[in-house]
Amino acid sequence: MPTGVAMRDARDQLFDAAERVLLRDGPSALTSRAVTTEAGCAKGVLHRHFTDFDAFLAELVRDRIGRLDDQAAALRDRAGAGTLADNLADALTALFGSVAVAIVGLVTSRDDLRARLRRTTPTGIPLVTEATAMIASYLTAERELGRITADADVDTLAPTLIGAVHMLFADRKGTPPETEAVRRTVTTVIAAVV
């Protein structure tokens, strides 16, 4: 019996390899060969587990989106505690200063991939949608607590914050010391917006 776990492992290892390549060398270096080489396996493996390289990328993005859900729940639980700016700065820094920055970078980079994702998922670009929803749900919780004074709706505020932070983080590799400086800027931005 094929355990199915081994196959899942192979897929995950390819995902992890892709993530490392993405973080180390950037989106333009993310080729099928780079992924398999980084994973330490033959180039044919990728094609056995995925119909397409584009399908691989799409599933990679989808897989990583799942991780945002936990983060979103944790963030929503923090509503009412601490300061808004701190909570959002933590969430956005985690979003952009970690794994997700690589995926966001990938989705931002490749308009052809974006087009494919949109064909596959008619509701829009899933990562951006999810990230926006995550921030928006937190903002809604805070608003219900009367802690947001801005009169713009959360569906406007959320992309504003994400766009702003994306801009601030662009091409900063997210090395720890620099991230701290960026985090202060993020806090300033958030204070200005909400």
Place this chain on the structure above:
Amino acid sequence: MPTGVAMRDARDQLFDAAERVLLRDGPSALTSRAVTTEAGCAKGVLHRHFTDFDAFLAELVRDRIGRLDDQAAALRDRAGAGTLADNLADALTALFGSVAVAIVGLVTSRDDLRARLRRTTPTGIPLVTEATAMIASYLTAERELGRITADADVDTLAPTLIGAVHMLFADRKGTPPETEAVRRTVTTVIAAVV
């Protein structure tokens, strides 16, 4: 005597062709062959006028940046007149809903091109720098008139606005009717920020 004007024309025609390809087919379709085919000339022409295809792209970006200067001056002159939100919405809509959106898309897309631009221009990515400076100079003028209540400095506010609007405009081709709807959103965002 080589007039020099003809050569300038050839370069400009290649720039224009690249812009059309960019707007029609997106950054991933912008190859040297696509540019020369769109321009209706042989593929060798590009290499005669530019040392490199990357050099061509870099000069394309630089060339288009020049157009921002006029826009920046016009915007600064509007300080004190009309509403902040309207002025900024006009500027940002013009920035993202026109030619520049293609170039911004290009620069956003190609991390390798970005790396090259940064090597050539140590001060940073020129387009982003210029666009930021354009908005920042306007905000400074408005602040001196006491029309900005936010306490964040303009160097923080400017990238915030650009990032936010970039996010809102992402992949919307900027067709007139939709642009108007986006413009209202932009105005809302600006009202929330400044």
Place this chain on the structure above:
DNA sequence: GGGTAAAGTGGGCATGCGCCCACTATGGTG
């Protein structure tokens, strides 16, 4: 332990890229 289905391997293909270069066409100059 032999059989078999799955996973893994890597040579090789078609394609498209940027680039080189020998060649032709053009137009201003003495």
Place this chain on the structure above:
DNA sequence: CACCATAGTGGGCGCATGCCCACTTTACCC
């Protein structure tokens, strides 16, 4: 008008990509 520097042409190269496929290895079940 002959000259020649310059602009324009397009065949073809080396390379890298994604993908196909015959082959080998692995590991599970009877």
